[in-house]
Amino acid sequence: xxxxxxxxxxxxxxxxxxxxxxxxxxxxxxxxxxxxxxxxxxxxxxxxxxxxxxxxxxxxxxxxxxxxxxxxxxxxxxxxxxxxxxxxxxxxxxxxxxxxxxxxxxxxxxxxxxxxxxxxxxxxxxxxxxxxxxxxxxxxxxxxxxxxxxxxxxxxxxxxxxxxxxxxxxx
Amino acid sequence: xxxxxxxxxxxxxxxxxxxxxxxxxxxxxxxxxxxxxxxxxxxxxxxxxxxxxxxxxxxxxxxxxxxxxxxxxxxxxxxxxxxxxxxxxxxxxxxxxxxxxxxxxxxxxxxxxxxxxxxxxxxxxxxxxxxxxxxxxxxxxxxxxxxxxxx
Numbered sequence: 001x002x003x004x005x006x007x008x009x010x011x012x013x014x015x016x017x018x019x020x021x022x023x024x025x026x027x028x029x030x031x032x033x034x035x036x037x038x039x040x041x042x043x044x045x046x047x048x049x050x051x052x053x054x055x056x057x058x059x060x061x062x063x064x065x066x067x068x069x070x071x072x073x074x075x076x077x078x079x080x081x082x083x084x085x086x087x088x089x090x091x092x093x094x095x096x097x098x099x100x101x102x103x104x105x106x107x108x109x110x111x112x113x114x115x116x117x118x119x120x121x122x123x124x125x126x127x128x129x130x131x132x133x134x135x136x137x138x139x140x141x142x143x144x145x146x147x148x149x150x151x152x153x154x155x156x157x158x159x160x161x162x163x164x165x166x167x168x169x170x171x
Numbered sequence: 172x173x174x175x176x177x178x179x180x181x182x183x184x185x186x187x188x189x190x191x192x193x194x195x196x197x198x199x200x201x202x203x204x205x206x207x208x209x210x211x212x213x214x215x216x217x218x219x220x221x222x223x224x225x226x227x228x229x230x231x232x233x234x235x236x237x238x239x240x241x242x243x244x245x246x247x248x249x250x251x252x253x254x255x256x257x258x259x260x261x262x263x264x265x266x267x268x269x270x271x272x273x274x275x276x277x278x279x280x281x282x283x284x285x286x287x288x289x290x291x292x293x294x295x296x297x298x299x300x301x302x303x304x305x306x307x308x309x310x311x312x313x314x315x316x317x318x319x320x321x322x
Contacts (some may be wrong), residue, residue: 128298131294134293136290158307
């Protein structure tokens with residue numbers, strides 16, 4: 001076994017992950033290499049020191065207790081608990097402004113859109129079908145006209161001159 | 172951190188897009204449509220070109236014989252079929268529309284009122300995206316033209 005392999009096994013032994021057979025083999029190797037044995041000893045001391053420090057805190061054996069331990073260690077008023085999106089953050093303000101501008105742009109775009117009269121003829125099967133047209137105005141004359149170029153359907157009511165601005169421009 | 176900031180903005184933007192496009196998207200429920208309404212004043216009185224009608228005026232000129240076309244009003248209404256809606260025009264007229272889905276098309280019963288007088292009433296069946304043009308009511312030395320389109 002070389003030193004690298006031995007240190008891997010030493011680490012696994014510290015974590016309790018080394019099998020007993022390999023542990024025996026490692027011990028035999030360490031007896032033959034006192035400098036590595038010293039390193040192993042240092043690791044053990046460090047582990048004991050760490051365990052002692054941790055054991056001063058109650059053992060959180062349930063999630064609730066674990067959270068209680070963490071919460072107790074939190075400062076009462078953390079300096080930056082929310083990161084960039086904490087209330088009052090300049091980045092949050094910019095993000096909100098960006099979102100608001102995007103939203104308003106969407107509204108404006110949506111409102112500005114409107115019917116576009118087609119530049120190519122509408123197929124006959126897609127053209128608007130008119131069942132009937134009527135007007136309650138005396139003398140009014142309803143007309144249905146389909147424009148040959150576009151296939152658009154025009155429903156027009158012509159009113160007589162007495163009503164005012166009657167205009168025979170349709171069609 | 173910056174990526175998170177842009178992600179947040181992008182999510183809001185896309186949410187808005189989804190909300191406003193809900194009526195036009197073929198992926199959404201077929202019964203939700205957007206009604207586009209455009210009201211135009213057509214007359215022979217000399218007047219400047221109205222740039223708000225750039226997308227429609229060249230077609231109107233080929234269909235009608237008026238000299239001038241002026242923008243009066245535009246409105247979009249989200250509708251869940253079957254339903255009825257009432258459009259209040261800036262000219263004081265009222266247009267009442269009852270719409271329902273029929274065989275993949277939209278059947279609309281349209282009534283155009285001036286005060287209580289029914290100037291025009293019609294029943295049409297049209298596809299989404301195909302505008303219908305109604306008109307004729309006199310207004311300010313000209314006539315009114317109403318373009319209706321379901322999206």
